[in-house]
Amino acid sequence: MTKKSLYFLILTLYGLASYGQSTEIEPPDFIKSVSLHGESNDSFVPFVQKGDPVVLEFDDLFGDEVDYYYRIVHFDSQWKPSDLSKSEYINGLDEQRISDYKNSLNTLQIYTHYTLLLPNERTTLKLSGNYMIEILDYNYEIVFSRKLVVFEPLVNVEVYAKRARDMKDIQQKQSVQFVVNTAGYQIDNPTQNIKIVVLQNHQWNSAISNLKPQFTAGYNLVYKYDKETSFWGGNEYxxxxxxxxxxxxxxxxxxxxxxxxxxxxxxxxxxxxxxxxxxxxxxxxxxxxxxxxxxxxxxxxxxxxxxxxxxxxxxxxxxxxxxxxxxxxxxxxxxxxxxxxxxxxxxxxxxxxxxxxxxxxxxxxxxxxxxxKHSLNGSHFQTENTYSVLVYYRKFGDRHESLIGLGEGNSSYITD
Known part of the structure; x- marks a missing residue:
């Protein structure tokens, strides 16, 4: 039995327990160079405006053109599976074969390169929000998965990086402040129905959430926290x-x-x-x-x-x-x-x-x-980081949260 066959046998025996998990599943060692990005190869962020294309690419080092399929699962802002049926968030079908693949050309290491483009003629996402793209083998068991965030620009989000106010952290930390402007979009009971997630460099493993607006000024929801929205500045890569x-x-x-x-x-x-x-x-x-x-x-x-x-x-x-x-x-x-x-x-x-x-x-x-992350690298308030603020909203009567706004700021312009 080959290494690849053994791996797929293990997936067959244990894969059902993995369905709909909120943690990304990492690929086996024969799957390499997994990348989820916008239409251009240098758009790194797995955030996409609703209706815009997103591309998932990967290589299979066995190079034997095996069939892979994709499945799309909808999640809430905290990466818990939503209660929606498939037809409520997808137009068309998923669990379809990835038909765009090419073999390596003139390389010492053979591999098959797979490309999944969404939306496509078979699958379109209806809703904004959080999704997990699961890549499946020929037994429809998960080989690996990646998170995707789809947003709609319905509210404006201004994001600023500030130095931490606490003197013991002022040299090492950065604080994120932001304002959500809801002009032109009706928000009912924002304190309860708005959910905020703040990310540093698009990484979910250090996300900050459960933030309430400190006050409102007209159409503006103002978040001027310090400790509650502080991140270690880290160091350049x-x-x-x-x-x-x-x-x-x-x-x-x-x-x-x-x-x-x-x-x-x-x-x-x-x-x-x-x-x-x-x-x-x-x-x-x-x-x-x-x-x-x-x-x-x-x-x-x-x-x-x-x-x-x-x-x-x-x-x-x-x-x-x-x-x-x-x-x-x-x-x-x-x-x-x-x-x-x-x-x-x-x-x-x-x-x-x-x-x-x-x-x-x-x-x-x-x-x-x-x-x-910091005992080897140090942490500095001057480090360049990108901060993303995601604004989720559940309308009255809806069974899901929509991602109605996304704003980004960079600490290159950090102020006191």
Whole structure:
């Protein structure tokens, strides 16, 4: 029995328990380069205005053109499954086969590249709100899933980044303040019927919710919290570019072809916890697939063993170090773990990644499972972050929450 067949057998036995889960399911190791974005490849955000196209892409490294299907599940603002029937939020059908796929071209690693475009001739989303896109195998069991947010611009949301007011956090934290302007859209009992979610860099694992307006001024709902909407500023992401596998770059000190494929060795990264803040442009943890060895990056990009190393003169013993970024969906598991090399005094790991430009950082997993993003990287109020404010509203008589507004602000313009 092949590794792939065994994996699908396990899904068949246990997959039913996964239906409608609010936590994204991570793919097996033969599924790579999962990306959910707008119509252009460099629009990283899985937020889309109702009616606009969104694209889900991924590679199957077995390259055998196996059939995959998609299912769409509707959720509320807290990622709990809604009570809606499928016909209430979908025009047409889901659980349809993904028919847009192509095999890799002139690459050492064979793979099949799959593309799902929504809306399409079979499936259109009727409502705004939260959705989970589930990719299914030929037994209709979940292989992996990704969150999608669909909004309608019915209210205006102005978002501002402020320095924290608490003196003990003023150098490390950023506070988010915002105003929701409802002019032109009737809101009944906003204190009860409006739900707010605030995200940093579009990451749900640090979301802030359950916020009520502090006061109203005309059509404006005003949220000028401090501690309640404070985030650690963090630090800028590291990056590397593997678009050219033949040469070294400012972040890649060696590129080699070995028996098991292409290898790119990154310069060792330093722990930045005690360093002063230094601005370095990033794309807030995201990645872009690109190559100089072909015209169509989706099928002509090679896969490369990228070697990461973090210089640390002392092993953390009971704590684990992971590589962290959108390329692994900010997951923390055995596939993202680094091992300590006592000889070189570095944490090291190699990950099989498609050619492209990648942001990444390092996080620590404590024995209690809590993820510490800042003990290795430090946290600074000057760090550039994007903050998103999502405004959900349940009309009287509705059985679902609509996402009636989305606003974004950037801490590049932070004020006191």
């Amino acid at each position: 590291f990056n590397f570019d593997s678009k050219d596998i033949r040469t070294s770059t400012d972040r890649v000190y060696a590129s080699k072809t070995e028996d098991d494929g292409f290898h790119a060795y990154l310069y060792p990264d330093e722990i930045r916890a005690n360093q002063i803040y230094t601005y370095y442009p990033d794309i807030n943890g995201n990645f872009v697939i690109r190559t100089m060895q072909g015209q169509d990056a989706s099928i002509e990009s090679e896969y490369v063993w990228v070697h990461f190393s973090l210089q640390d003169f002392f092993e953390l013993n009971d704590r684990k170090v992971h590589v962290y970024g959108a390329f692994n969906n900010y997951a923390v598991d055995n596939q993202t773990l680094l091992e300590y090399n006592k000889f070189s005094k570095t944490y090291q790991a190699a990950f099989y990644l498609k050619q492209g430009f990648y942001n990444y950082t390092y996080v620590v997993e404590n024995p209690d499972g809590i993820i510490d």
